[in-house]
Amino acid sequence: YRAGLVRLKGRDAVSRDGLRAKLLANIELPEDAKVAEENGAEGVGLYRTEFLYMNRKDLPDEEEQFDAYARIVSAVAGPITIRTLDLGADKQVDSGRSHGPTPNNPALGLRAIRLCLKEPELFRTQVRALLRASKYGRINIMLPMISNLQEFRQARAAIDTVRHELIGEGHEIADQIPVGAMIEVPAAALAAPMLARHCDFFSIGTNDLIQYTLAIDRVDDEVNYLYDPLHPAVLQLISRTIESGSRGGIPVAMCGEMAGDPRYTRLLLGLGLTEFSMHPASVLEIKRMIMDADVGALRHAVQGILASTDLQEMRDRIAALDA
Ligand code: PEP
Ligand code: MG
Numbered sequence: 001y002r003a004g005l006v007r008l009k010g011r012d013a014v015s016r017d018g019l020r021a022k023l024l025a026n027i028e029l030p031e032d033a034k035v036a037e038e039n040g041a042e043g044v045g046l047y048r049t050e051f052l053y054m055n056r057k058d059l060p061d062e063e064e065q066f067d068a069y070a071r072i073v074s075a076v077a078g079p080i081t082i083r084t085l086d087l088g089a090d091k092q093v094d095s096g097r098s099h100g101p102t103p104n105n106p107a108l109g110l111r112a113i114r115l116c117l118k119e120p121e122l123f124r125t126q127v128r129a130l131l132r133a134s135k136y137g138r139i140n141i142m143l144p145m146i147s148n149l150q151e152f153r154q155a156r157a158a159i160d161t162v163r164h165e166l167i168g169e170g171h172e173i174a175d176q177i178p179v180g181a182m183i184e185v186p187a188a189a190l191a192a193p194m195l196a197r198h199c200d201f202f203s204i205g206t207n208d209l210i211q212y213t214l215a216i217d218r219v220d221d222e223v224n225y226l227y228d229p230l231h232p233a234v235l236q237l238i239s240r241t242i243e244s245g246s247r248g249g250i251p252v253a254m255c256g257e258m259a260g261d262p263r264y265t266r267l268l269l270g271l272g273l274t275e276f277s278m279h280p281a282s283v284l285e286i287k288r289m290i291m292d293a294d295v296g297a298l299r300h301a302v303q304g305i306l307a308s309t310d311l312q313e314m315r316d317r318i319a320a321l322d323a
Contacts (some may be wrong), residue, residue: 005284009040013287015269019295023287024081024277026255030068033075036280040287043078045203045277046142046255049126050091059122065129070136079138081203081253081277083182084155085126086112086144090219107208107217112145117154127162134174142203146181146188152198155179184208184256189237196248203277204241206256210234229258230318232311235271239306242272253277265289266321270302 013021024045025036036044052060052068060068073080088111103109116123130141141159146152156179166173183189184205192202206229211218213233216226228234238254245252253275258264260278262285268276269290276286301321308314 013290015293015295017294017296021290022275025280030072039280039283041283044080047082062125062129069133073133073137081140081142083142135172140178144182147185183241186213189241192241192244196244202245202252204254206258269295270298
């Protein structure tokens with residue numbers, strides 16, 4: 001089976017009825033860029049930058065970050081979506097946090113974009129390194145944990161300020177660097193029509209979106225039995241996000257685990273998803289599923305699933321997508 005998949009490596013992910021999907025990789029280390037390409041990914045849909053900050057006492061300075069980003073941007077042929085620092089909650093570090101009391105609910109606390117806006121120097125250093133690396137390839141900047149429009153606008157303004165600063169210093173910066181939001185907080189999914197007017201792209205982070213929608217701590221084993229990507233509320237939020245992006249004329253990707261799980265591929269195609277970012281090892285299997293799918297028929301079937309008011313009927317219809 002695996003040998004058959006390898007033959008798909010150079011092929012485009014085109015469905016039976018002609019829909020072209022994009023398959024991208026999630027990576028954590030610059031070395032992973034090679035693995036992504038070897039597995040047939042067309043680019044990187046999520047580069048988690050936290051590794052640079054973790055397991056150490058000090059913060060990485062601009063040069064260290066620039067070296068890492070320049071290396072990775074040069075190594076990836078396709079576009080690379082780099083996520084700004086997503087520290088806090090399940091991604092704790094020794095450095096980089098202000099010294100306050102340990103929060104009772106870290107997932108609801110000062111994490112990700114909230115921390116970056118609270119500590120502008122931390123953010124500025126990373127953005128300087130990112131923008132300087134933009135001359136080596138195509139980068140997109142992705143902001144994690146956006147929960148309202150104000151945060152997005154504030155972060156984008158900070159990025160613009162850094163751009164002018166760097167140009168003033170004589171640095172060469174790419175002209176076009178799309179800035180997008182991760183949609184991983186239910187409020188952002190609900191406000192997606194508004195966010196779409198300001199963001200250059202969306203990327204749905206189902207790991208956190210499911211955690212926050214269902215009020216279950218993603219690292220608490222006592223409640224993981226409630227973790228359910230097929231919960232009707234989760235499906236509505238995903239659908240709304242994809243729909244809002246498409247109406248707003250911006251690309252919508254998904255980079256949470258759900259995007260790389262073949263149990264959900266047909267459902268996601270039916271919801272209108274065209275960009276999937278996942279662990280590199282899953283790329284070819286998902287490509288196979290997409291190439292076997294009739295997206296038009298799936299889209300029609302998923303309309304019925306979304307409209308369903310009976311849970312068992314909804315589950316049955318989802319199961320029937322794979323039949
Ligand atoms: C997510 O939340 O779905 C996501 C992709 O980000 P992370 O798992 O790094 O929080
Ligand atoms: Mg997340």
